Amino acid sequence: MEQIKKYVADNQARFxxxxxxxxxxxxxxxxxxHKPDMIRAAEYWRDAxxxxxxxxxxxxxxDGNPVMYAEKIIDPKLPxxxxxxxxxxxxxxxxxxxxTKPFEPVIKDGKIWARGxxxxxxxxxxxxxxxxxxxxxxxxxxxxxxxxxxxxxxGSGSLTKWLDTHKELVxxxxxxxxxxxxxxxxxPSVTIGLRGLCYVEVEVxxxxxxxxxxxxxGAVANPINVLAKMIGQLIDEQGHITxxxxxxxxxxxxxxxxxxxxKAPFNLDEYKKxxxxxxxxGEAGYTTMERTGIxxxxxxxxxxxxxxxxxxxxxxxxxxxxxxxxRLVPNQDYHKIGQLFEKYxxxxxxxxxxxKVTMHHGGTxxxxxxxxxxxxAAHRAVAEMLGKEPVPFRSGGSIPIISTFEEKLxxxxxxxxxxxxxxAIHSPNENYPVEQYLRGIRTIxxxxxxxxxxxxx
Amino acid sequence: MEQIKKYVADNQARFxxxxxxxxxxxxxxxxxxHKPDMIRAAEYWRDAxxxxxxxxxxxxxxDGNPVMYAEKIIDPKLPxxxxxxxxxxxxxxxxxxxxTKPFEPVIKDGKIWARGxxxxxxxxxxxxxxxxxxxxxxxxxxxxxxxxxxxxxxGSGSLTKWLDTHKELVxxxxxxxxxxxxxxxxxPSVTIGLRGLCYVEVEVxxxxxxxxxxxxxGAVANPINVLAKMIGQLIDEQGHITxxxxxxxxxxxxxxxxxxxxKAPFNLDEYKKxxxxxxxxGEAGYTTMERTGIxxxxxxxxxxxxxxxxxxxxxxxxxxxxxxxxRLVPNQDYHKIGQLFEKYxxxxxxxxxxxKVTMHHGGTxxxxxxxxxxxxAAHRAVAEMLGKEPVPFRSGGSIPIISTFEEKLxxxxxxxxxxxxxxAIHSPNENYPVEQYLRGIRTIxxxxxxxxxxxxx
Numbered sequence: 001m002e003q004i005k006k007y008v009a010d011n012q013a014r015f016x017x018x019x020x021x022x023x024x025x026x027x028x029x030x031x032x033x034h035k036p037d038m039i040r041a042a043e044y045w046r047d048a049x050x051x052x053x054x055x056x057x058x059x060x061x062x063d064g065n066p067v068m069y070a071e072k073i074i075d076p077k078l079p080x081x082x083x084x085x086x087x088x089x090x091x092x093x094x095x096x097x098x099x100t101k102p103f104e105p106v107i108k109d110g111k112i113w114a115r116g117x118x119x120x121x122x123x124x125x126x127x128x129x130x131x132x133x134x135x136x137x138x139x140x141x142x143x144x145x146x147x148x149x150x151x152x153x154x155g156s157g158s159l160t161k162w163l164d165t166h167k168e169l170v171x172x173x174x175x176x177x178x179x180x181x182x183x184x185x186x187x188p189s190v191t192i193g194l195r196g197l198c199y200v201e202v203e204v205x206x207x208x209x210x211x212x213x214x215x216x217x218g219a220v221a222n223p224i225n226v227l228a229k230m231i232g233q234l235i236d237e238q239g240h241i242t243x244x245x246x247x248x249x250x251x252x253x254x255x256x257x258x259x260x261x262x263k264a265p266f267n268l269d270e271y272k273k274x275x276x277x278x279x280x281x282g283e284a285g286y287t288t289m290e291r292t293g294i295x296x297x298x299x300x301x302x303x304x305x306x307x308x309x310x311x312x313x314x315x316x317x318x319x320x321x322x323x324x325x326x327r328l329v330p331n332q333d334y335h336k337i338g339q340l341f342e343k344y345x346x347x348x349x350x351x352x353x354x355x356k357v358t359m360h361h362g363g364t365x366x367x368x369x370x371x372x373x374x375x376x377a378a379h380r381a382v383a384e385m386l387g388k389e390p391v392p393f394r395s396g397g398s399i400p401i402i403s404t405f406e407e408k409l410x411x412x413x414x415x416x417x418x419x420x421x422x423x424a425i426h427s428p429n430e431n432y433p434v435e436q437y438l439r440g441i442r443t444i445x446x447x448x449x450x451x452x453x454x455x456x457x
Numbered sequence: 458m459e460q461i462k463k464y465v466a467d468n469q470a471r472f473x474x475x476x477x478x479x480x481x482x483x484x485x486x487x488x489x490x491h492k493p494d495m496i497r498a499a500e501y502w503r504d505a506x507x508x509x510x511x512x513x514x515x516x517x518x519x520d521g522n523p524v525m526y527a528e529k530i531i532d533p534k535l536p537x538x539x540x541x542x543x544x545x546x547x548x549x550x551x552x553x554x555x556x557t558k559p560f561e562p563v564i565k566d567g568k569i570w571a572r573g574x575x576x577x578x579x580x581x582x583x584x585x586x587x588x589x590x591x592x593x594x595x596x597x598x599x600x601x602x603x604x605x606x607x608x609x610x611x612g613s614g615s616l617t618k619w620l621d622t623h624k625e626l627v628x629x630x631x632x633x634x635x636x637x638x639x640x641x642x643x644x645p646s647v648t649i650g651l652r653g654l655c656y657v658e659v660e661v662x663x664x665x666x667x668x669x670x671x672x673x674x675g676a677v678a679n680p681i682n683v684l685a686k687m688i689g690q691l692i693d694e695q696g697h698i699t700x701x702x703x704x705x706x707x708x709x710x711x712x713x714x715x716x717x718x719x720k721a722p723f724n725l726d727e728y729k730k731x732x733x734x735x736x737x738x739g740e741a742g743y744t745t746m747e748r749t750g751i752x753x754x755x756x757x758x759x760x761x762x763x764x765x766x767x768x769x770x771x772x773x774x775x776x777x778x779x780x781x782x783x784r785l786v787p788n789q790d791y792h793k794i795g796q797l798f799e800k801y802x803x804x805x806x807x808x809x810x811x812x813k814v815t816m817h818h819g820g821t822x823x824x825x826x827x828x829x830x831x832x833x834a835a836h837r838a839v840a841e842m843l844g845k846e847p848v849p850f851r852s853g854g855s856i857p858i859i860s861t862f863e864e865k866l867x868x869x870x871x872x873x874x875x876x877x878x879x880x881a882i883h884s885p886n887e888n889y890p891v892e893q894y895l896r897g898i899r900t901i902x903x904x905x906x907x908x909x910x911x912x913x914x
Contacts, residue, residue: 030768091770094667154768181672195671199769208733210551210884214652214854215638217784218754219745221738224779225688225757232689235682276665279808281678288676297675300682301772306759307780311487311611312656312817313548314782314855315758315883322681323764325771327674351736360769397671398771426772427667 001384004442007133012438016107018048019125019437022087023105023114029065029088029154038065038150041087045148046070048128053135054146060166064158065150069169072135073143079455080143081448082172082411083131084401085124085179086152089116090426097428110434117432119425123178123418124148126437130444139445141452145172149401152179155199155361156401163408173455174374175405176447178440180395180417185433187265188386190378191415193293193394194402196328196365198337199301202345203356204230205319210306213314221352223320224305230348230355231322234298239283241298241326243337243344251331253294261289264391274421292396297327323360327398334362363400366413373454374414381446382416385439416440416447458841461899464590469895473564475505476582476894479544480562480571486522486545486611495522495607498544502605503527505585510592511603517623521615522607526626529592530600536912537600538905539629539868540588541858542581542636543609546573547883554885567891574889576882580635580875581605583894587901596902598909602629606858609636612656612818613858620865630912631831632862633904635897637852637874642890644722645843647835648872650750650851651859653785653822655794656758659684659802660813662776667763670771678809680777681762687805687812688779691755696740698755698783700794700801708788710751718746721848731878749853754784780817784855791819820857823870830911831871838903839873842896873897873904 008015027041028034042065046057049070057070065088073080092102092115100106105114112122127146134140147170149159163170180191206223207216236242253261266289272280282291291297305320307313326341328334342357349355368375370392382390395415402413418440424430465472484498485491499522503514506527514527522545530537549559549572557563562571569579584603591597604627606616620627637648663680664673693699710718723746729737739748748754762777764770783798785791799814806812825832827849839847852872859870875897881887 030770031766091764091766091768093764093766097667153770197671197771199771201769206732206734209881209886210554211732212854212883213754213756213758213782214654214784215749215852215878217756217782217853218739218748218752219737219853220732220734221736222756224760225692225755228685228757228760229689229692231682232686235686275663275668275677277663277677277809279678280676281807281809282675291675292672295675297670298682299670299674299679299773300685300763301670301770302763302765302774303681303685303777304761304765306757307548307550308759308761308778309488309548309550311548312658312780312782313487313610313758313883314654314656316756317759320760321765323769325670325674325769327671350738352734352738395672396674396676397669421672424666426669426770429666 003137004133004445007137008438008441015129015441016434019122020105022121022125023116024103026103027088027150028091029151030091038088042066042068042150045087049131049146052128052132062158062162067159067162068146068148070146071144074140075143078142079452080145080172081451082145082147082170082175083127084175084177085127085148086120086150087148088150088153089121090153094428099429107434111431112434112437113429113431115430117430118419118423119430120152120179122432122437123440126178126440127444129441133441134445134448141448145170152401155363156404157361159401160404167409170409172411174451175411175413177402177413177415178417179399180397180415181419181421182417183264183391183393185420188382188388188390189393190375190382190390191395191417192368192370192392194366195396195398196332196334196363197325197398197400198328198334198341198362199325199360200338200341201321201323201358201360203319203321204349205354206352207316207318210318211316213316216316220316221350222316223353224317226350226353227305227320227322230345231300233348241296243340245340246337249331249333250296250329258290261293262287264289264393293394294329296329296332298324300324327396328365330365330367332365334364338362363398364403366403368412368415372412374412374451377447377450377454378414378416380450381443384446385443460594461590461902464594465895465899472586472898473891476579477562479578479582480573481560483560484545484607485548486608487548495545499523499525499607502544506588506603509585509589519615519619524616524619525603525605527603528601531597535599536909537602537629538908539602539604539627539632540584541632541634542584542605543577543607544605545607545610546576546578547610551885556886564891568888569891569894570886570888572887574887575876575880576887577609577636579889579894580897583635583897584901586898590898591902591905598905602627609858612820613861614818616858617861624866627866629868631908632868632870634859634870634872635874636856637854637872638876638878639874640721640848640850642877645839645845645847646850647832647839647847648852648874649825649827649849651823652853652855653789653791653820654782654855654857655785655791655798655819656782656817657795657798658778658780658815658817660776660778661806662811663809664773664775667775668773670773673773677773678807679773680810681774683807683810684762684777684779687802688757690805698753700797702797703794706788706790707753707786715747718750718850719744721746721850750851751786753786753789755781757781784853785822787822787824789822791821795819820855821860823860825869825872829869831869831908834904834907834911835871835873837907838900841903842900
């Protein structure tokens with residue numbers, strides 16, 4: 001413990017500077033112009049883990065962005081931890097709302113400000129530095145593998161395919177992931193659930209060209225009015241999603257589990273105040289924590305059509321488009337949900353328009369057991385480093401690849417995240433407190449120790 | 458008649474080249490970056506009418522873009538025609554859909570392709586050239602004034618104010634306007650009605666920042682879902698607008714007038730085919746022509762919010778925005794409609810969001826009598842030049858300033874338009890057939906002749 005703290009204290013400036021190098025690479029996976037940056041980010045990772053003490057590290061091609069794979073096998077008989085992370089980040093728009101440049105990291109008010117500072121460059125890089133710490137201090141208690149991909153923010157499609165031919169390579173006893181958050185800075189927690197995702201794009205086309213709204217207004221279906229009305233019908237007054245069959249496979253959570261969840265600290269007034277909203281809104285019969293933790297959703301993530309410039313233009317556009325994502329809970333299949341959505345959405349359209357539904361990507365929800373060596377090791381590591389028993393909780397977010405790991409590799413994941421709500425991931429002004437970064441680096445070696453010990457028994 | 462035809466034939470190439478000079482100026486009134494272009498367009502007009510034979514032509518300042526005023530008074534005792542037009546044009550987006558550059562006019566397939574080719578540079582400039590024709594051939598039968606403004610596409614606010622202090626200057630017996638269309642190339646018509654307009658922008662704000670749709674999805678009101686649902690409620694299944702009081706002042710049209718309107722040539726199958734739509738859509742109980750001619754509307758002209766780039770981004774945006782315009786019919790007051798809209802729209806919002814409604818501009822509808830000297834002169838001129846009796850009809854478009862002229866100056870307008878449906882005004886690939894441009898130049902002097910003759914009696 002003292003050795004860990006000393007090593008982190010002695011090397012803290014360098015740990016930050018090395019992370020900054022990674023943060024300066026604009027590796028936005030959804031924008032094809034950034035292809036070269038994806039390679040640069042993967043190479044940065046390779047060089048970093050080699051320097052930290054890996055026996056082997058390489059950039060492995062996939063159908064899309066490469067996977068950075070690395071390992072240090074100290075004894076094949078010892079257990080193996082597979083660290084998963086991603087080097088890709090979300091887009092940065094609306095760029096005007098950033099107070100600093102997203103790819104020029106700075107430290108201010110004790111926080112690192114940059115796109116990816118938390119998600120997931122900051123959190124994943126803690127593992128590179130914790131690994132270095134264990135190697136340099138001679139305390140690495142087991143084998144380590146690293147698998148860092150470049151498409152997490154767009155659905156991990158290439159990694160999923162790559163896994164089919166690399167099952168043996170990535171074989172491990174547990175997958176360790178830092179890509180989630182804690183309930184609050186003073187409320188340590190270990191994430192035991194994630195939601196699935198079904199992300200679609202819909203396009204409504206009316207007339208074959210933009211029309212003058214005076215000459216045609218009132219006589220033809222306006223694609224924006226139509227799209228709005230269709231979207232408005234997706235959720236009813238009770239907050240239920242109206243897609244027929246949508247809830248059929250939803251795993252209902254027992255009263256006992258809901259009661260246990262309700263014990264996690266949560267202050268509704270503070271929640272509303274932090275978001276500056278007068279009221280929360282969601283499915284009737286569930287609390288705010290339940291609405292994000294155990295219930296599915298249907299959110300429009302983007303919409304556009306017609307004239308969006310300054311002033312006024314009297315136009316009926318030819319088409320209107322929206323990006324819609326549904327968060328899913330365990331047991332809901334995203335392929336099936338995508339099909340149900342498409343069928344229902346098209347049924348809402350009037351005759352005067354054509355509707356196209358395109359699937360972007362999806363993923364399955366995940367629930368982790370708490371009676372495993374890995375969970376217990378995580379729990380103990382967090383409790384010891386943060387001085388407080390962590391709360392197991394279900395996050396509303398999605399890391400689709402986590403359930404893929406279980407399906408394809410048969411390996412459970414442990415979600416040891418240090419993000420905070422205020423980190424604004426996926427938003428302008430993403431940040432990550434320096435202290436959380438260092439806390440992570442300090443906590444991870446404890447997890448290794450307790451996991452390796454637990455596996456011996 | 459022969460003299461008119463000969464003059465136009467002899468000067469046709471120059472008439473086109475002079476119009477092209479005006480079309481090359483990107484005078485988009487809704488985009489403030491184009492301020493200098495507004496001045497250039499006004500100056501181009503001033504120089505053109507001076508050269509054509511005006512006694513006086515000047516750029517007159519207003520609170521916004523200037524008014525180009527010109528006149529030729531041949532005898533104060535003779536009647537005076539006031540020509541109205543506008544030198545401003547609509548924005549050009551979506552720019553990708555243009556087959557030629559919007560401000561580099563070209564002639565192809567017998568048409569002039571450019572923003573403003575019809576609306577209203579092409580149509581207004583016919584008056585400059587018809588005026589030249591009458592001056593040069595010594596056939597100008599009355600006094601002429603020109604009033605060409607630069608804010609028609611954004612509501613004519615500055616001209617409206619300018620008129621208060623220039624009533625005497627613009628005094629006339631009739632206002633002559635070419636800013637409307639004919640029913641078809643072989644169906645000449647004179648517009649006797651215009652719709653009013655009430656144009657608003659609405660902004661729905663939820664959380665104070667963009668949120669991760671996983672961590673917050675299902676627990677807070679999503680501004681896009683909310684805005685869509687609110688818009689979806691503005692029109693019911695019967696195509697009626699649901700705003701309480703919206704129809705209170707609507708002037709119902711008599712059965713006799715509707716029967717007369719029904720005689721205008723209209724082919725629904727061709728209409729649908731031209732727009733590539735399976736079905737038309739509108740208010741129950743009215744035909745397509747009635748829906749645009751005598752009934753009010755509520756169309757979303759633009760909408761945006763959240764992530765609109767390539768790929769997927771899982772965000773709940775802080776806000777979503779839409780531009781909404783209502784076409785109004787005679788007797789509906791746009792101020793009152795704007796207030797009714799705002800009150801109703803805000804009432805549709807759930808507690809978790811804030812709604813802002815901003816008025817862009819508005820205008821009153823207009824119906825012209827057909828028993829006037831001016832209407833009869835227009836009817837006769839069109840019949841003679843096009844070889845077919847014109848149909849009087851009500852257009853769905855709006856020229857708010859026309860009713861302002863009547864209110865402020867007490868002068869009726871005559872709407873002698875030569876635009877065609879295929880001109881794609883306000884859309885990409887705006888065009889104006891060369892033949893319509895020349896037809897207009899030939900027809901206008903006949904109007905002057907019959908109007909001057911009629912006024913003598």
